[in-house]
Amino acid sequence: MTNWDFDTVVIGAGVIGISVAAAIAARGQSVLVMEAGNHPGEETSARNSEVIHAGLYYPTGSLKHRFCTAGRRMLYDYMDRSGIAYMKSGKLIVATSDAEEEQLTAILALGTVNEVEGLERISGAQMARLEPALLAQSALRSRETGIFDSHGFLQCQLAVLEAHGGLLVLRTPFEAAEALASGFRVRTGGSDPTAFTTRRLVNAAGLWAPDIAHSIEGMPKEAVPEQWLAKGSYFRLTGRAPFSHLIYPVPVDGGLGVHATFDLGGAVRFGPDVEWLPRGTKPSEVNYNVDLMRKEAFEVAIRRYWPDLPPGRLEPDYSGVRPKLRGPDEGFYDFDLQTEETHGISGLVNLFGFESPGLTSSLAIADAVAIDMMP
Incomplete structure (x- = not known):
C-alpha cells in the first residue's frame, strides 16, 4: 500500500x-x-507542579537523565525564543538530619556526574540568609531549577x-x-x-x-x-509565600517528598505526596478528589523544614496520578x-x-x- x-x-x-x-x-x-x-x-x-527539573536524581546514562538534562536546556532556549513565561527560581534540597546529609552528598555527586550546572552545597548559616523561614542542617542548591507556564x-x-x-x-x-x-x-x-x-x-x-x-x-x-498508579495530592498555602526558592526534602520512595513550589503568580502549593493505588487500578477508576485526611501528614512533613507553618493555612488543591512501572519499594525504573x-x-x-x-x-x-x- x-x-x-x-x-x-x-x-x-x-x-x-x-x-x-x-x-x-x-x-x-x-x-x-x-x-x-x-x-x-x-x-x-x-x-503537574510546572517545575523545570535540573536532572539531579537519575542514574547516569538513563533516559530520565539524558532526556531531562537535554530537555531542560532545550526548554529554556525555546521559552526565550517563544516568549513563554518562566522563572529560574532555583531550588533548595534540605537536610534535617545526619542521614539526610549523607543523602545530599550522594545527590550532589550524582548531579555532578550528570553534568548538571549550577549545583552548590550550602551550610545551615548560608541557607538561613537565603531562606530565613527554613530550619535545616544544610542544603543543596540547584540554580537551574525553575517554574514555567506549561x-x-x-x-x-x-x-x-x-x-x-x-x-x-x-x-x-x-x-x-x-x-x-x-x-x-x-x-x-x-x-x-x-x-x-x-x-x-x-x-x-x-x-x-x-x-x-x-x-x-x-x-x-x-x-x-505492568503499570502501577501512584496518586499525588497537593495542598495550597493561604496567605503570603514564605520562600523565594522551591524547597524540597530529600527523596522518598516513589517521589521527591512533600515539597514547596509556587506558580508564576506567587501562589504556594505543597506536594505531591505518594499514595500507591491498589495493584491493577485502571485510570478510569481514579478519584482525583484531595482527601482531607491527608492534611495532617502534610503538616508533619512540612514542619520538618518549616516549623513555623501556621495552623489552618493549608487548603486542598488538586491531585494527579503518575504512571509507574515499578511498585512500592521496588526502586528506580x-x-x-x-x-x-x-x-x-x-x-x-x-x-x-x-x-x-x-x-x-x-x-x-x-x-x-x-x-x-x-x-
Whole structure:
C-alpha cells in the first residue's frame, strides 16, 4: 500500500504527544494527533507542579537523565525564543538530619556526574540568609531549577504542529490498530467512529498507554509492562509565600517528598505526596478528589523544614496520578521508549511510564521519537 492517509498518527494530546507530533510535522511529515478528551493536555499534563527539573536524581546514562538534562536546556532556549513565561527560581534540597546529609552528598555527586550546572552545597548559616523561614542542617542548591507556564508551552507546541500542517482531533478515542504491510489501519470509537491508515504509529497515551498497546494487532503481551498508579495530592498555602526558592526534602520512595513550589503568580502549593493505588487500578477508576485526611501528614512533613507553618493555612488543591512501572519499594525504573527492536512491529513507538521528569524532558523526547519516525 502506498497511498497512506497520514505519515504518522500520535495517540494522546498531552504535552509529550503534542511535542512529538510538532517535531515530526516540522520535519515535513503529515501528522494526525487523536485525543479521547475534550481538550489537549487535560489529564496528566494539567495535573503537574510546572517545575523545570535540573536532572539531579537519575542514574547516569538513563533516559530520565539524558532526556531531562537535554530537555531542560532545550526548554529554556525555546521559552526565550517563544516568549513563554518562566522563572529560574532555583531550588533548595534540605537536610534535617545526619542521614539526610549523607543523602545530599550522594545527590550532589550524582548531579555532578550528570553534568548538571549550577549545583552548590550550602551550610545551615548560608541557607538561613537565603531562606530565613527554613530550619535545616544544610542544603543543596540547584540554580537551574525553575517554574514555567506549561499551558502556554502546550499552546505554542500546538501552534507549531498546525503551522506545519498537522491535525488534532478531539473526542476521538483509539479503538484498535490493524497491522498492514509497512503500516497500520487505525479504528476510532466515540460518537463518529471511523478508520484511516498511517505508515507509523506513536502511542503517547500516558496513563492509558498499556491499554492502547494491548489493542494494537501483533503487540506481544510480554512487551507491555505492568503499570502501577501512584496518586499525588497537593495542598495550597493561604496567605503570603514564605520562600523565594522551591524547597524540597530529600527523596522518598516513589517521589521527591512533600515539597514547596509556587506558580508564576506567587501562589504556594505543597506536594505531591505518594499514595500507591491498589495493584491493577485502571485510570478510569481514579478519584482525583484531595482527601482531607491527608492534611495532617502534610503538616508533619512540612514542619520538618518549616516549623513555623501556621495552623489552618493549608487548603486542598488538586491531585494527579503518575504512571509507574515499578511498585512500592521496588526502586528506580527508567522511561520505557519502545521501538521495533523491542516489540518487533515496524513503525510503532510506545511510550510507557513517562511520568516526571516527562514535562521537562518533552522536547528531547520529541526529537528522539521524531528521528526514529523518519523514513
